[in-house]
Amino acid sequence: MHDQTIAELATALERGECSSVELTRAALERIERAADLNAFITVTPESALAEAEAADAARARGEAGPLTGIPIAHKDIFCTEGVRTSCASRMLENFVPPYDAFVVERLRAAGTVSVGKTNMDEFAMGSSNETSYFGAVKNPWDRQAVPGGSSGGSAAAVAAGLVPAATGTDTGGSIRQPAALTGISGLKPTYGRVSRYGIVAFASSLDQAGPMASSAEDLAILLQGMAGFDRRDSTCVERPVPDYRAQMAATDLRGLRVGLPREFLEAEGVDAEVSGSISAAAQALGDAGAEVREISLPNAGMAVPVYYVIAPAEASSNLSRFDGVRYGYRCEAPADLEDLYKRSRGEGFGEEVKRRIMVGTYALSAGYYDAYYHKAQQVRRLVQQDFARAFESVDVIAGPTAPSTAFPLGAKADDPVQMYLSDIFTIAVNLAGLPALSVPAGFGGGRPIGLQLIGSHFDEGRLLGAAHGYQQITDWHRQRPPVEE
Ligand code: GLN
Numbered sequence: 173m174h175d176q177t178i179a180e181l182a183t184a185l186e187r188g189e190c191s192s193v194e195l196t197r198a199a200l201e202r203i204e205r206a207a208d209l210n211a212f213i214t215v216t217p218e219s220a221l222a223e224a225e226a227a228d229a230a231r232a233r234g235e236a237g238p239l240t241g242i243p244i245a246h247k248d249i250f251c252t253e254g255v256r257t258s259c260a261s262r263m264l265e266n267f268v269p270p271y272d273a274f275v276v277e278r279l280r281a282a283g284t285v286s287v288g289k290t291n292m293d294e295f296a297m298g299s300s301n302e303t304s305y306f307g308a309v310k311n312p313w314d315r316q317a318v319p320g321g322s323s324g325g326s327a328a329a330v331a332a333g334l335v336p337a338a339t340g341t342d343t344g345g346s347i348r349q350p351a352a353l354t355g356i357s358g359l360k361p362t363y364g365r366v367s368r369y370g371i372v373a374f375a376s377s378l379d380q381a382g383p384m385a386s387s388a389e390d391l392a393i394l395l396q397g398m399a400g401f402d403r404r405d406s407t408c409v410e411r412p413v414p415d416y417r418a419q420m421a422a423t424d425l426r427g428l429r430v431g432l433p434r435e436f437l438e439a440e441g442v443d444a445e446v447s448g449s450i451s452a453a454a455q456a457l458g459d460a461g462a463e464v465r466e467i468s469l470p471n472a473g474m475a476v477p478v479y480y481v482i483a484p485a486e487a488s489s490n491l492s493r494f495d496g497v498r499y500g501y502r503c504e505a506p507a508d509l510e511d512l513y514k515r516s517r518g519e520g521f522g523e524e525v526k527r528r529i530m531v532g533t534y535a536l537s538a539g540y541y542d543a544y545y546h547k548a549q550q551v552r553r554l555v556q557q558d559f560a561r562a563f564e565s566v567d568v569i570a571g572p573t574a575p576s577t578a579f580p581l582g583a584k585a586d587d588p589v590q591m592y593l594s595d596i597f598t599i600a601v602n603l604a605g606l607p608a609l610s611v612p613a614g615f616g617g618g619r620p621i622g623l624q625l626i627g628s629h630f631d632e633g634r635l636l637g638a639a640h641g642y643q644q645i646t647d648w649h650r651q652r653p654p655v656e657e
Contacts, residue, residue, distance in 0.1 A: 173198055174333035175652055178390040181336060182238050185231065192231070192241025196224035196285050199243040202334045203287065209310045211328040213248045214256050215288035223285040230283060238393050240283030245338040247326050248289040249296055250276050250381070251370040259372045260304035261294045263494050263501045263520035273370025274402050275339055275381045282397040290338055291325030294522045295491065296346055296374045298322050299594035302585050303524040310581070311354060312653040313619050317578035320350030320594075326384050327354040331653060337385040337394055341371055343378045344479050345574075345598025348610040351384055352573035352622020355612045357639065357649060358384040359391045362630050363605035364409035366395075367402030375486035376407070378479075378602040387649055388611060388639035392416040395632060409630075416633050423637020425645075426461030430454070430638070431566035435472040436597055442575045445616030450572045453613045453623045453642065457570070460645050462638075467566060469558040474551050475600035476592055481535050481548035482603075487525075488532030494520065527588065556604040563628045568638045572597050573610040573622035597624055607632045611639045612648035620651075 173181065173195060184190050200217050220243065227241035251257050251269035253276075258264045272280065280286070293303040301309040301324025309324040311317040312332035319328040323340030327350035330338050340347040342360035351358030359382045366381045373379065383394030396417065401410040432454055437447070458464045496502040496516025503519055506512035521529070535544040562569060574594055584591045601608040606626055613623035623642070627635030643649050 174202055176336065177387045178239070178242050178336050178385060178393055179387070181242060185241050186236070192224040192227040192285060193221060195241065196220050196243045196287065199287050199335050206332050206334055208315070209312060209328050209332060210307050211291055211309055211325040211332070211334060212245070212288050213258055213260065213291050213306050213325070216255055216286065220285050220287045227283050227285060237283055239279065239397050241285060242337070243285045243287050243335050244279065245287055245290045245326060245329050245335045246276055247292055247323050247338065247340050249292060249341055249372045250339060251372070252276055252286070252289065255289065257289065257372070258305070259295050260292045260306055261521065261525070262305045265305065265501065267500060271370060274367035274404065275398050276370065278400065279339070279397050284397070287335060290329055293322035293324065295372065295487070295525050296322040296341055296343055297487070297524050297528055299345070299349055299591050300584065301325065302581065303522055305522060308581055311578045313355065314578060316580055317619060318353065318581055320353035320574070320578065322346040323384065324350045327351055327356060327358070330354070330356045330384050330386060333652065337383060337390060339381060340384045341379055341381050342602065343374050343483060344602050345595040347382045347384060348598050348608060348622065348624060349574050349594060351610040353578040353620065355620030355651060355653070356384055356386055357388055357391055357609065357611045358382065359395060359609040359632070359636070360601065360607060361395060361399065361632055362607045364407050365607070365630065365632070366398050367400070367405040367408045369402055369404040373490040375483040376490060377486060378483060388609070388636050388643050389417070389420065391609065392420045392636045411630065414633055416636055419633025420636040420640050423634050423641060425457060425638070425641040428462040428568065428638060429566040430457055430462045430464045431467035431562055431569045432464060433469045433472060433569060433571055434466050435469050436571035439575065439596060441593065442572065443577065443616055445577065445614070446572050446575060446621050449614030449616070449621040450623060454570060456645055457642060460641065465566070467562045467569065469562060469600065471551065471554045471558050472600050475555055475603055476596055478548045478551045478555065478603060479599045480531070480592060481544050482552065484528040484532030485535045485545050486532070488529045488536065491525070491529055496520070552603045555600050559604045559606060568635060569626040571624050573624040577616045577619035577621060601626055605629065607635055609635060609639055611642060612651065613646070614648060
C-alpha cells in the first residue's frame with residue numbers, strides 16, 4: 173500500500189479493501205522502521221489512530237470525501253493545536269501552539285489523518301535540511317545525500333513511502349527543490365491562494381504553503397483541500413476555488429504552449445544529466461503535441477541576489493518576536509534584560525538563522541535601506557514583468573527545478589553562497605508570486621531529477637494538467653527508492 177497514490181488509496185478505502193486505521197498503522201510502522209532518515213521531528217501515534225477511527229466512522233456514515241482517512245504529515249512549521257511545533261529550532265523546541273494553522277485545519281476538516289510533524293531546515297532557511305536543530309534528514313535514494321530543503325523531511329517521508337503526502341512551505345524553492353531531489357511531485361501555489369495563517373513566518377511576501385505527493389493528480393486533490401480564503405491572512409486572495417481535478421483532466425498537451433527560458437538552458441553550473449533530462453522532457457511534451465518554444469526571462473539572473481536582500485530583511489523583522497520573554501527559548505539565569513535578549517537569541521537560534529537576521533537588519537538599517545531593500549524591490553518588479561511578458565505567448569514555462577541532483581551531506585554546509593545557488597531556478601517564481609511545481613523527470617547517478625513547470629497567477633488547474641499530462645506519457649513518478657530493510 174505504501175507505493176500507492178492518494179487517488180488509489182481513496183478507491184481502496186471506498187471499496188472497503190482497507191480501512192484508515194490499517195493505513196495509519198502501516199504508515200506508523202514504516203515511520204518507525206525508517207527512523208534513520210530522520211524525516212520526523214514528532215510522531216503522534218495516539219491522535220493519528222483516533223483520527224483514523226473517526227475517519228472510518230465517517231465513511232461508514234457515508235460522509236467520506238477524497239481525502240477521508242488518508243494519512244499525511246505536516247512540516248513542523250505549521251502550528252498544530254496541542255502538538256509541538258518547533259520549526260526545527262531550539263528557539264521553539266518546546267512550543268506547543270494553542271491553535272491549528274489554516275492548512276492543518278482545512279486538511280483535518282477534509283478528513284486526513286495527521287501522523288506527525290516533519291523535519292526541516294531551521295525556520296525554513298536552507299536547501300539541504302542540514303540547518304535543523306534536530307539533525308540532517310537523509311535522502312531515501314542515497315543515504316549519504318541530502319534530501320533538499322527546507323521541506324526535506326516532508327520530501328523524504330513521501331519518497332520513502334512513509335506517508336502518501338505531506339505539506340510543505342516554499343519561500344524560495346522549499347517545496348520544489350526537495351521534491352526534485354527526492355523524486356516526488358510538489359506544488360507551490362500562487363501567492364495568496366492558500367492562507368498563511370498559523371505558519372511560522374519566514375519572509376511574509378514570499379512564503380506559501382503547498383502539497384507534496386507522488387503524482388500531479390494527488391497534488392490537485394490536496395490543493396483542493398488546502399486552498400481558500402481566510403480573513404486571518406491579509407494577503408490571502410478572496411477568489412473562488414475551482415475544481416482542480418476537473419481543470420487538470422480538461423488540460424490537453426496538444427496545443428499547450430510551453431516556453432523554455434533561454435537563461436535557464438544556458439545557466440552555468442548545471443549538471444549535464446539535469447540538462448539532458450530537461451531536454452528529453454521538452455521533447456516528450458513536444459511529441460505529445462505541445463508547442464514548445466524558446467523564451468527569454470532577461471532578469472532571471474538577478475533573482476538570487478534580490479531574494480537574499482528581501483528574504484533576510486523580512487526574516488529579521490519576523491524573527492524579532494523571539495525575544496526570550498513571551499514564548500520560546502529563554503536562557504538560564506539572565507543578569508538583566510539586555511542579557512536575557514542577547515543570550516536567549518544567541519543560544520536559541522542556529523548559525524544560518526543568525527546570518528539571515530544580521531544580513532536583513534543591515535539591509536533595513538537607516539542609510540542602507542534605499543541602496544539595498546528599495547533597490548531589491550525595484551529589481552523584483554523587473555523579474556515579475558519578465559514573467560508577465562512571457563505569459564503573453566505561452567501557457568506554462570518549463571525548465572529544471574534544481575541545477576544538480578542531491579548532493580552529499582556536508583558538501584555545501586560551509587559555503588552559504590553555493591547553498592543559495594541551489595535555488596537559482598526556483599526563487600524568481602516566489603518573487604513574482606507565481607504557481608509552480610516540480611515533477612520527476614529522470615535520474616543522474618541514481619538520484620532523481622526534477623522538471624519545473626511554472627504557471628500564470630491562479631492558473632494551478634492548467635499547470636497541474638500539464639504535469640498530469642506529462643505523467644501520463646512518462647513513468648518517472650512511479651519509480652521508488654531501493655528498500656533498505
Ligand atoms: N533555500 C532558500 C532559503 O534558504 C529557500 C527556502 C524556502 O523556500 N523556505 O532561503
